[in-house]
Amino acid sequence: MRQEQHGNGELWESLLRLSDESEELVKNSFRAIDRIAERNQWKVIEAFKRHQVSDFHFAGSTGYGYNDRGREVLDLVYADVFGAEAALVRPHFASGTHTISCALFGVLRPGDELLYVTGRPYDTLHKVIGKPGDGKGSLQDWGVTYNEVPLLEEGGLDWAGIEAAITDRTKVIGVQRSRGYDWRASFTVAEIGEIVKRVKAVKSDVIIFVDNCYGEFTELLEPTEVGVDLMAGSLIKNPGGGLAETGGYIAGTRESVEAASYRLTAPGIGGEVGAMLGTLRSMYQGLFLAPHLVGQAVKGSVFAAALFERLGFESKPKWHEPRTDLIQAVRFGKAEHLIAFVQGIQQAAAVDAHVVPEPWDMPGYENPVIMAAGTFIQGGSLELSADAPIREPYIAYMQGGLTYAHAKYGVLIALKKLVESGLIVIKPYIP
């Protein structure tokens, strides 16, 4: 490493030393992550083989997009990989929130109730759920009622509370797999399977919906393989494999996916129309790459947890805890630490490293948010990125890294910025 690249050479030596120690500590976790990535890689390839994916599937259609075989086969491949009856994978989903909104509006009707059992959902969904009479066409504006069961103090599921909250009107049970911007645990696929079992024992015809954002390919199974009826995610997160330029997916039972497709386009049209333009190759190739890239990103998260835990910061999950999503939360306690960390991650990017992120009022979020997003795909967060709402206790949420090396250096450069700003002191390395 050229000294002038990293300025203070002694400091950089100390950071590399800390980094080596952290990697040594996590080596068994890394091996386990590699095993998951390999098995998911093969799962994806098998689905491609089964559906005889060919070069002509990548061509893309125009206009109405009738009989776009590439689109139809992509749906089948996704359904297979996720162990679901059906899937709808489209560039026409503008974001994860739009995808989730289509799924929920697809299956809920006035008078039904949506019950979230994993506490308060992700910030951007608050306005999808809305308020009665908000005039915005939100779920509650349309007469769908909403209830949520908060997580227990220690972040666990309140089983008694969940069972008590299920009523005749409960139509959809909402589950958020990933922590989002919350200092809580994410829910593993096994835990989601337990939710399915317990909830269906109380009410068998309820639709279990999972917001699967950031979860795909971090484990061997997906929620739809343990009885979940409907799930949704973003293609500029895990399953797009860094290549999909936009879009989302919905997977689940044939009936639920069809209902969602009528929200995306129009009743009677559903998934049969929709030109894929030039998006198909990147969606297929991104899905092919996704298991590996997710593995790289998860390693980056484990490394960051190990490093910051050594320095006395609290992290969630801890480095040795099981992973079910990409997100690594680190609690900084002070706004200036948080901002320096996020700015440091940006400095390590290949794209827009010269830009200094500042907190801003982002649409759909309730506090100012600062984001490091030096990415090839705007806001793509399988790429190394960090976001944080500027609110106590000043927690940074970092995720992604298309290569482990990028995630690792990103974290080290962020740490260096904290040290150089005089916010953290680390022991000098004495050879």
Ligand SMILES: *Cc1c(COP(=O)(O)O)cnc(C)c1O
């Ligand atoms: C990212 C995310 C969303 C929303 O996706 P956008 O693409 O930002 O609209 C919803 N839920 C969770 C848990 C997420 O991580």
